[in-house]
Amino acid sequence: MCRATVTYPADGYAAIFGWTQVVRSTDSTGIGYEMDPIAIYRDIPTPYAWYGLKPELFDAPSRGDRYDMDWEAHSFLCVSPDAVVTPQVQAIAGFRWGFTVTGAGIDFVPPMVLRSPAWDHHLDLLRASYPTWVFDAGYGTADPAG
Numbered sequence: 001m002c003r004a005t006v007t008y009p010a011d012g013y014a015a016i017f018g019w020t021q022v023v024r025s026t027d028s029t030g031i032g033y034e035m036d037p038i039a040i041y042r043d044i045p046t047p048y049a050w051y052g053l054k055p056e057l058f059d060a061p062s063r064g065d066r067y068d069m070d071w072e073a074h075s076f077l078c079v080s081p082d083a084v085v086t087p088q089v090q091a092i093a094g095f096r097w098g099f100t101v102t103g104a105g106i107d108f109v110p111p112m113v114l115r116s117p118a119w120d121h122h123l124d125l126l127r128a129s130y131p132t133w134v135f136d137a138g139y140g141t142a143d144p145a146g
Contacts, residue, residue, distance in 0.1 A: 001058075001059070001060040002057065002058070002059050002060075002073070002075070002097050002111075003056060003057065003058050004019070004056065004057040004075065004077075004095070005054075005056050005057075006054040006055065006056070006077065007054070008054055011053075012053075013083040013084060014083065015053050015054050016051075016052065016053060016079070016080070016083060016084055017051070017052075017054060017055055017077055017078065017079055018046075018047070018048030018049075018050065018051040018052075018055065018077075018078045018079070018080070018089070019048060019049055019050040019051070019055060019057040019075060019076065019077060019078070020047045020048060020049065020075075020076045020078050020089065020091070020126070021035075021036040021049050021057070021059070021073050021074065021075045021076070022034065022035055022036060022073070022074050022122050022125060022126075023036040023061075023071065023072065023073045023074075024071075024072055025069060025070065025071045025072070026068075026069045026070045026071075027063070027067070027069045027071075032125075033074065033122060033125060034125075035047070035125065035126075035129045036049060036059075036073065037049050038050070045130060045132065045133075046130070047078075047089055047126055047129070047130045047133060047135075048078070057075055057077075059073065059075075061073075061099075066101065067101065068101055068102050068103065069100070069101050070098070070099075070100050070101075071098050071099055071100075071101075072096060072097070072098035072109065073096070073097055073098055074094060074095075074096055074114060074118060074122065075094060075095055075096075075097065076091045076093070076094040076114070076119055077091070077092055077093045077094070078090060078091045078092065079092060079140065081136075081140065086134070087130075087132055087133040087134065088133065088134040088135075088136065089126070089133060089134070089135050089136065090136040090139075090140035091116070091119040091136075091138075091139050091140070092139055092140055092141060093113075093139065094113070094114035094115075094118055094119055094139075095111050095112060095113055095114055096109070096111065096112045096114050096118075097109060097110075097111045097112075115139075116137075116138045116139040119137075119138070119139065120137050120138065123135055123137060
């Protein structure tokens with residue numbers, strides 16, 4: 001399970017954030033990373049899995065059966081620079097987390113900060129998955145004076 005919270009001095013529209021998450025797993029049929037929307041958002045064209053006023057990221061990956069696998073997520077805290085008016089995404093921070101399941105048990109991968117090149121690496125996937133959205137390269141900043 002992973003839980004990430006946002007602490008930020010601004011409020012209202014200046015504190016609207018979204019979490020975008022991509023995952024890869026050795027039990028997936030896809031190659032490389034895939035979008036990881038929350039099930040209820042699966043048919044809604046938004047790159048945000050969690051969105052709102054200082055939203056909390058919460059994820060608890062599970063499978064029906066236990067078998068050997070590696071699972072990794074790249075989670076990015078993002079803003080829409082004009083405070084929810086246009087479908088534009090600017091990442092401001094990211095981290096990696098995950099786990100490995102073997103016959104011996106489950107080993108958790110400690111969270112690790114991701115720099116902006118990791119975000120840029122996923123831009124093709126994001127743009128192909130959400131073609132009506134604009135995704136800025138690199139990390140921006142969240143400006144509470146905004």
